[in-house]
Amino acid sequence: xxxxxxxxxxxxxxxxxxxxxxxxxxxxxxxx
Amino acid sequence: xxxxxxxxxxxxxxxxxxxxxxxxxxxxxxxxxxxxxxxxxxxxxxxxxxxxxxxxxxxxxxxxxxxxxxxxxxxxxxxxxxxxxxxxxxxxxxxxxxxxxxxxxxxxxxxxxxxxxxxxxxxxxxxxxxxxxxxxxxxxxxxxxxxxxxxxxxxxxxxxxxxxxxxxxxxxxxxxxxxxxxxxxxxxxxxxxxxxxxxxxxxxxxxxxxxxxxxxxxxxxxxxxxxxxxxxxxxxxxxxxxxxxxxxxxxxxxxxxxxxxxxxxxxxxxxxxxxxxxxxxxxxxxxxxxxxxxxxxxxxxxxxxxxxxxxxxxxxxxxxxxxxxxxxxxxxxxxxxxxxxxxxxxxxxxxxxxxxxxxxxxxxxxxxxxxxxxxxxxxxxxxxxxxxxxxxxxxxxxxxxxxxxxxxxxxxxxxxxxxxxxxxxxxxxxxxxxxxxxxxxxxxxxxxxxxxxxxxxxxxxxxxxxxxxxxxxxxxx
Numbered sequence: 001x002x003x004x005x006x007x008x009x010x011x012x013x014x015x016x017x018x019x020x021x022x023x024x025x026x027x028x029x030x031x032x
Numbered sequence: 033x034x035x036x037x038x039x040x041x042x043x044x045x046x047x048x049x050x051x052x053x054x055x056x057x058x059x060x061x062x063x064x065x066x067x068x069x070x071x072x073x074x075x076x077x078x079x080x081x082x083x084x085x086x087x088x089x090x091x092x093x094x095x096x097x098x099x100x101x102x103x104x105x106x107x108x109x110x111x112x113x114x115x116x117x118x119x120x121x122x123x124x125x126x127x128x129x130x131x132x133x134x135x136x137x138x139x140x141x142x143x144x145x146x147x148x149x150x151x152x153x154x155x156x157x158x159x160x161x162x163x164x165x166x167x168x169x170x171x172x173x174x175x176x177x178x179x180x181x182x183x184x185x186x187x188x189x190x191x192x193x194x195x196x197x198x199x200x201x202x203x204x205x206x207x208x209x210x211x212x213x214x215x216x217x218x219x220x221x222x223x224x225x226x227x228x229x230x231x232x233x234x235x236x237x238x239x240x241x242x243x244x245x246x247x248x249x250x251x252x253x254x255x256x257x258x259x260x261x262x263x264x265x266x267x268x269x270x271x272x273x274x275x276x277x278x279x280x281x282x283x284x285x286x287x288x289x290x291x292x293x294x295x296x297x298x299x300x301x302x303x304x305x306x307x308x309x310x311x312x313x314x315x316x317x318x319x320x321x322x323x324x325x326x327x328x329x330x331x332x333x334x335x336x337x338x339x340x341x342x343x344x345x346x347x348x349x350x351x352x353x354x355x356x357x358x359x360x361x362x363x364x365x366x367x368x369x370x371x372x373x374x375x376x377x378x379x380x381x382x383x384x385x386x387x388x389x390x391x392x393x394x395x396x397x398x399x400x401x402x403x404x405x406x407x408x409x410x411x412x413x414x415x416x417x418x419x420x421x422x423x424x425x426x427x428x429x430x431x432x433x434x435x436x437x438x439x440x441x442x443x444x445x446x447x448x449x450x451x452x453x454x455x456x457x458x459x460x461x462x463x464x465x466x467x468x469x470x471x472x473x474x475x476x477x478x479x480x481x482x483x484x485x486x487x488x489x490x491x492x493x494x495x496x497x498x499x500x501x502x503x504x505x506x507x508x509x
Contacts, residue, residue, distance in 0.1 A: 003104035003112070006079030006119045009049065009164040011072075 034090035034138035035120050036130050039271040043083055044219040049167050050080030052128050058222040058249045059274035060315040064339050070127035074164035082116055090138035171440050176222040176407040177215050178420050183412045185228040187255055188292035191321050191348040191361045193421045199228050201412040205235045214435040216246045226253035237266050244270040256303040257296055264310050274313040277304055282330035290323050308338060315341045319348050320371050321361040329374045346371055347494060350477035352424045365497055372501045381505050388466030396454035400470055404449040418448055422473035468495035
């Protein structure tokens with residue numbers, strides 16, 4: 001594999017998906 | 033020098049990038065937790081290969097360099113080592129990796145609560161001009177699976193969104209192992225095990241062990257009445273495991289009147305305290321309904337005293353058979369108003385206002401929710417559905433298809449993940465939208481024709497009420 005210096009990528013844009021507390025007991029903007 | 037991935041951190045390698053994250057996005061956080069969580073970062077293709085050399089056991093830098101020299105064909109050993117050390121050290125400073133001059137020191141440093149600082153986060157992100165979003169494909173984003181391992185339940189909660197007549201099945205263990213292995217191959221981070229009551233599954237301990245061996249973050253949603261010392265022992269072994277339970281009142285008779293099981297409050301509360309003592313991150317959920325509207329606040333006080341997060345919701349979801357039979361327990365607007373007055377503190381109002389400010393920023397083009405974009409739900413019978421509570425909306429069957437096939441090719445999934453706020457035109461510019469959650473599962477369950485886009489006016493009235501209550505609270509301060 002060709003080598004390139006490892007770097008951190010600029011972050012992903014926010015999803016804009018915000019929900020309330022679902023029946024799973026966690027805000028749905030969490031990714032789980 | 034030795035390096036390792038910290039025990040509360042998860043790393044996944046993809047073909048063109050790597051993803052490293054703490055568990056706060058997936059698990060529950062204790063309210064007085066002062067740990068500085070490093071968040072999440074994406075790294076370049078070569079960075080992904082390099083981070084992939086690490087695991088939760090300390091490794092010497094020279095061994096790592098040796099292995100990478102057989103992967104990278106055009107780099108000098110010293111240059112490679114210098115780049116790797118610089119790269120790893122950045123992640124050590126940010127709180128993702130642990131470092132030590134010896135194997136033991138590296139392990140010991142994993143226990144330190146040194147986290148990140150804003151400056152370090154910024155310096156990491158400025159290290160490249162490549163944007164992660166240009167590289168990541170939607171198919172790469174399956175992060176979590178919510179698996180109902182046992183639909184059976186030993187309680188009969190009056191507000192439950194699962195009709196009691198369907199609480200009869202447990203997942204076939206072979207199917208469970210296949211799902212989590214397929215999920216791990218697809219780089220999932222987290223599984224949520226729920227029910228019914230997940231502790232009723234005779235293989236629950238083996239399931240938790242398997243998840244731990246696969247380096248998965250785990251949330252267990254349980255009433256805890258069946259918790260055993262053996263189970264606590266296995267739970268303690270996974271530093272990425274959290275537990276959520278429902279506690280409805282500190283008055284035993286009221287809690288038991290909701291679960292319909294005498295003595296359930298005592299068991300749930302005592303076992304919750306056992307888990308607290310065992311150091312397992314917890315969340316208490318306290319949906320408010322007619323039965324506990326006068327005493328739910330005592331649950332919040334109990335949780336505050338014990339240092340446990342409590343999530344309170346005034347609106348219960350309809351059962352997924354569209355019968356609305358459980359909604360007789362739902363609060364009226366007047367009851368919500370009184371419940372708000374009981375709960376309102378400066379801190380609570382600040383929290384609601386903060387959430388509202390975020391919601392007001394959303395545009396018509398933003399997705400309505402995270403449905404089918406980061407997670408899937410799976411029933412004990414292997415059917416796949418988009419959101420917990422929306423079991424009637426079957427979008428796949430794991431006895432007929434692989435997880436990857438469903439995630440990457442299902443027309444239903446592709447359609448659901450593209451639904452944006454503009455498909456709810458009344459909501460886009462509603463002045464109360466900051467205090468509302470548009471939920472397709474909730475809509476669908478409440479409508480006899482399963483229409484996910486038809487909103488019960490009750491939810492609009494609740495949002496209007498909360499908006500008004502917040503404004504009044506702030507005016508009277």
